[in-house]
Amino acid sequence: MKTPQPVLCAVDFSSDSEAALLWAAAQAERDGARLIVLHVVHDPASSPGFYRKPSVGWLRPMEEVAREMFTEFLAAVRERNPEAAGLLRAETMIVDGLPSGRICEVADEIGAGIVVVGSRGRTGLPHVMLGSVAERVVQVVVAPVTVVKARNGGDQ
Numbered sequence: 001m002k003t004p005q006p007v008l009c010a011v012d013f014s015s016d017s018e019a020a021l022l023w024a025a026a027q028a029e030r031d032g033a034r035l036i037v038l039h040v041v042h043d044p045a046s047s048p049g050f051y052r053k054p055s056v057g058w059l060r061p062m063e064e065v066a067r068e069m070f071t072e073f074l075a076a077v078r079e080r081n082p083e084a085a086g087l088l089r090a091e092t093m094i095v096d097g098l099p100s101g102r103i104c105e106v107a108d109e110i111g112a113g114i115v116v117v118g119s120r121g122r123t124g125l126p127h128v129m130l131g132s133v134a135e136r137v138v139q140v141v142v143a144p145v146t147v148v149k150a151r152n153g154g155d156q
Contacts, residue, residue: 004031004032004033004034004113005033005111005112005113005114005143006028006033006034006035006036006110006111006112006113007024007027007028007031007033007034007035007036007112007113007114007116008024008036008038008103008106008107008110008112008114008115008116008143009021009024009025009035009036009037009038009115009116009117010038010039010040010099010103010115010116010117010133010137011037011038011039011070011073011118012039012099012118012133013039013069013070013073014118014120014150015118015150015152016118016119016120016148016149016150017117017118018073018077018118018150019118019148019149019150019151020116020117020118020146020147020148021037021077021087021116022077022081022084022087023116023146023148024037024086024114024116024146025084025085025086025087025090026084026086027114027116027146028086028089028090029085029086031113033113034089034091035086035087035089035090035091036090036091036092036093036106036110036112037074037090037091037092037093038092038093038094038095038103038106039066039070039092039093039094039095040094040095040096040097040098040099040102040103041062041063041066041094041095041096041097042096042097042098042099062096063094063096066094067094070092070094074087074090074092093106099133100133100136100137100140101136101140103115103117103133103137103141104137104140104141107141107142107143108141108142112141112143113143113144114143114144114145114146115137115141115143115144115145115146116145116146116147116148117133117134117137117145117146117147117148118134118147118148118149118150119132119134119147119148119149120149134147
């Protein structure tokens with residue numbers, strides 16, 4: 001029997017990415033596949049090289065804060081969803097770069113069977129100005145893509 005291809009879920013710590021992670025965990029569990037949770041550290045133009053964690057007033061190296069936020073995000077999702085057994089076996093990855101491109105690259109590198117992303121569903125000017133990571137991933141990645149939106153309308 002062939003080993004199932006991994007499920008790749010990209011997260012940005014939003015409620016939409018939490019919904020995507022829960023969907024991906026359930027899919028990985030059904031398929032008996034590895035679940036790989038990816039966060040792309042994006043260098044924001046307003047403070048290059050640094051993230052500012054909301055609870056802390058000073059700037060710290062991006063990757064350090066991103067790792068901490070990633071750990072806290074996963075712990076919170078696991079705590080809120082103890083029935084999601086697939087989350088306990090999730091593997092994590094952090095890479096840097098532009099999110100849509102790096103998600104596609106990682107999907108190719110690991111041979112993902114499916115890519116799961118959350119969508120904030122921006123429309124109008126915000127969509128034109130910011131674009132959509134989910135939209136770009138759907139257009140570029142070779143694997144099937146599932147886009148998940150939080151039931152509550154997600155983060156704004």
